[in-house]
Amino acid sequence: METGLIERVAARAGTVAAGLAILACGPPAFAQEPDELLARGTYIMESIGACGNCHTPKRSDGTPIENLHLGGAFVIEEPAFKAYAPNITMDEATGIGTWSDEEIIRAIREGFRPDGTIIGPPMPTPWYRDISDTDVRAIVAYLRNAEPVNRVVPKSEYRVPLPPDWGPPVESVPDVSPDDPLAYGTYVAVALGHCTECHTPIVEGVHDFSRVGLGGNTYPNIFGLGFSVISANVTSHPTLGIGEWSDEEIKLAITDGIRPDGRQMLDSMAFQYYRNMTEEDLDALVVYLRSLPPLPAE
Template sequence: MPRISASFHRAPRVALATLCLALAAPAAAADLDRGRYLVEALTACDNCHTPRGPDGYLRDKRFSGGSQTFNGANYSVRGPNISPDAATGAGAWNDDRLTAAIVAGVGPDGRLAPAMPSEYYRILTARDLEAIVAFLRAAAPVEAARPIQRRDGEQTAETFPGAETPFEEKDLADPLRRGFYVATLARCMECHSGETNGALDHKEKLGAGGKLFRTPAGAAVGANITQHETAGIGAWSDDEIKAAITKGVGRDGRPLKPTMANLSKAHFSKMAAQDLDALVLWLRAIPPRAGLPKTTD
């Protein structure tokens, strides 16, 4: 197996089977369809890795690098080129290296910045991880200038509770487990959990909202999506929750603010009915928490 950077050994371990994928034969159409679904409907890879224009993603430059810069205390990065271009993208990467980047957050020169949400992707089943790799391999290569990336010191990220190891296919047969799987890949709690001392607190503030986002369209606050009747979505019907997820609209029909509005239209609108039902079921299981902004839109 090709050698992986020593920095990988400092990252949380993932099952060896998920790191040793060999796609010797062309991927089956079913694998590509599954990979397309995961990338486009759940993980929303375009959101960070495809440039945008006035009308949305620039499809002719797909996966050639994102437009948004992500800043943290010790990093400033943009989503790099993950198209199969050999010179400026991931075309020269073997499958082990691409897999390590996805589920362990490790690139050719060490640990990636936490803007790469690998801590949510460790949950991927072996089949789904292979399908994502196959789909990315099948994309058109696009040459693009490499963005300037700044990473100072050690880059760390906490794994989302319950997503420490890959799911098995049998886990997805349980609707509640499937809902957790969908919510994790879609990173719902990355935006909707509350913070303690500037860090996401999934233990005490899961789904409680309150995280501030600054976008070109203005500031927005992550909504409370717990089952609290007034502060959260406990009084919402299943159809109202589904409309918020897939159409980006609130109970009164008004558009939600970015980034939820963008993700809903570009990605979550493609979510399969089975996954959407399972996601709502899991959201219904989040205990009510109050004290944070009331969800009215």
């Protein structure tokens, strides 16, 4: 896996010019005062980040079990693995309470635990590499503040070898300024929201970044809810994608899972988190999605 997945995804989306210059020079959106960091972390975790969509166990109706918030044990089973999302609360015996801030940041952005072992899929590490220093610190501030949950989670089983790493060490990642809607939308969708993880075709276990947004991946028994879903085409294709949906229709699909024809989507995306997003971030997602060239190509 190369560094800068965001670059590759943006480049495929034809946004290369908008990409890195802005990534490199955007002013920090948030000063790193502790309470501002916590507010930012709370916003990310309860909206676009949606870490709890995997790390908080759900009831059979799909709602999160509040008193096990981030306590883990939710299982994701695919042919290649049976993965248990671990307890990421500050419980020292069963969670990550003994990890330092730097160790937690390295786990999120590089996929290494303090003992040097690699964190496997579906933890979206290759996407999280591009989370800015401010935002990853904000996430840590939130985790430090959340209620510890004492809960032992089984070890994941991988039937395929994991890579030795997810890329070179992540140095410093600057904030992306909301003043550039496309660069910012790409950051929100790719780094914070890992939307392109599910919505990019996976061929023999590898994402095909030449077809970002085409979807078509099957998720059997998603979240253990007893049904399987196929990720949708979210490119700007007029009939097979969302090219003819209005901005409001796209936003309603993201926040409420309702399609323009009124059909309710299956409970697969983190609607109950996404609906807490600001209008600004929802608009940014729309800008990003609209930048995806129509697929399948003629």
